[in-house]
Amino acid sequence: MKIHFIAIGGSAMHNLALALHDKGEIVTGSDDAIFEPSRSRLAAKGLLPQKMGWFPEKITTDLDAIVLGMHAKADNPELLKAKELGIKIYSYPEFIFQQSQNKTRVVIGGSHGKTTITSMILHVMNYHGVAVDYLVGAQLPGFDNMVKLTHENEFIVIEGDEYLSSALDLRPKFHLYQPNIALISGIAWDHINVFPTFENYKEQFAIFIDKIINGGILVYNSDDAEVKDLVENTDKPIRKMPYQLPEYSIENGQTLLHTPDGEMPIEVFGEHNLSNLAGAKWICQNMGIDEADFYEAIATFTGAAKRLEKIGENTHSVIFKDFAHSPSKVTATVQAVKAQYPNKKVIACLELHTYSSLNPEFISQYKGALDKADLPIVFFHDETVKIKKLEPMSAEEIYQAFGRNDLKVFTSPTPLYDFLNSQKGENIVWLFMSSGNYGGIDWKDLEKMIE
Structure with a gap:
């Protein structure tokens, strides 16, 4: 072609x-x-x-x-x-479907965790030498490209984004894939510029369920009340497979997953990642990987790029960067880091960069999101607000939204960087959360916080 x-x-x-x-x-x-x-x-x-x-x-x-x-x-x-x-004009997801009509389509959906779950599945398949086509939203170790399409592979694993398909096709991307096997990890309001109410946003997942082929499989997070409600109330003729947070423990900063064969150390941490792992296990089992083989492979999974990615470490401190930007993702990420490092000072710096996070009507959704941080910092660049043509927010609005009187708020990169430098010390976990770049601050400069 x-x-x-x-x-x-x-x-x-x-x-x-x-x-x-x-x-x-x-x-x-x-x-x-x-x-x-x-x-x-x-x-x-x-x-x-x-x-x-x-x-x-x-x-x-x-x-x-x-x-x-x-x-x-x-x-x-x-x-x-x-x-x-x-x-013939295709949107991106429309073309992916056209290329995969003769394959078993595995689509991973959800407001959070879908990149990590997709990455876990691909890691397991790659570990065991099972060739699959895929579409994933982050660069993975051992993979040259984020998309693979072949004539011969039986499965295609697709990260199912709920954002719009193209200027001509205003349907959410994951409505177009018609999965044989699907997963929903959680539902938490996002993309306020497209879905003005939570009910409208939640409806997109109901449509996604309806797009699963008759007789297909839906793996779902039953710990999430919104997901559970949708799945239990659908009359779609599909097989429903719930998953929950698995049992685990943390010893000396090491997360141990409880398996039928005993406690197994894993590289990732945080309850959200353990929940993601449980969902990935069910998907892999439906793709022909048995439980023991899944655990063998997942023990070596280190994560996807910008998903609690460790970018620096020494004997007393560590730095992570994470793509977290929506309220549910920020909450889960901060909680995970504090639980993993209870005896270290967690400095959590969140950049408000997306349309939703910079919208005064949405900002209240962040209430409590940084509560587990010892030092919470919020940055939003005045220039980004202007580019997105949004009404500027005051620092007072940010304080009220997050509910922390000790919150530090910055709207320009230089004062932010100067403040971060003033906090350098020992026994610190630095957590940088953003889908942007903090107004142009170089990541290499942020890595120097532990020098």
């Missing part, structure tokens, strides 16, 4: 382009800006556009398909030309 990508530089889009190139398809693309690591990775395969911008002349009748990224707007010149010529 000859396939053109409109907005090829996105995280998911460039990985799909690389996967199709590796599969032997002819791939071209355009974008108005491409940043690292997408830029270098596309260039290495000869897929980086020669010039940035949109060029309708690239859209010709010999193209078999257009893949449209979420970054491209409805009035994109290349998109308009493709519509004029009648070329």
Whole structure:
């Protein structure tokens, strides 16, 4: 096939382009800006556009398909030309489904944990030499690409994002995959710019359940009341498989998972990750991996990029970075770190970067999210608020939202960095949570907090 990508530089889009190139398809693309690591990775395969911008002349009748990224707007010149010529236009998830119709589709959904669960499944499969296709939202050790598509593999494991598919397709991505096997890890309101109420957001998961093929399997977190409610009240003819937080203990900073063969040390920690592990186990068992083989493999899983990723450590202190940004993710991450390091001072720095987190109508959802931190810090960049065209929030609104009088609030990167430097010392756990970059602070500078 000859396939053109409109907005090829996105995280998911460039990985799909690389996967199709590796599969032997002819791939071209355009974008108005491409940043690292997408830029270098596309260039290495000869897929980086020669010039940035949109060029309708690239859209010709010999193209078999257009893949449209979420970054491209409805009035994109290349998109308009493709519509004029009648070329088939796919959103990202629509194309993934088209490529996997003859496979067993395993789709991992949920407001939190889906990247980690998908990563755990892929780690186990890779450990045991089981080749599967996949789509995952984070770089994994041992994997060159975040997307793999083949003609021959039986399974495809898909991280099922609930955000919109494209400018032309406003359905949540995970509505398009029609899973044979599905998982829901939890439901906590997110994406307020798309789903204005919690009920509207929760409804998207009800639709996801309805999209499971008849006779399929739904693995679900029965510890989550919202998930449990949806699953128990659906009349969809599917097999329902609940999972719960497994038994564990912590000894000298080491998490031990209780298994039928005894206590097993694992690399990841936190109740949210242990719950994720329980869900991944059921999925793997439905993909042909028995329980003992799952435990053997998962013992060596160290996590996905930016999911409680350890970026620095010495004899007395440690630094983690995490993608946590929604209230439920922040709460779970801070609790996990404090439980793992009860005798260390936890300095938790959260950047408010997403549309939802910077919205005054949503900010109250963060109440108590940083309660387990010994020193809670919130940063939001004034420039980000302006770019997103949102009403600025005051520091007082942030204090009230989080419910901590000792909270430190910063709106510019330099004062934030200076304050962090003033807190350097021994016996500290530094936890940096963000989907952004703290207004441009270099991660290498943050790593120096333990020097």
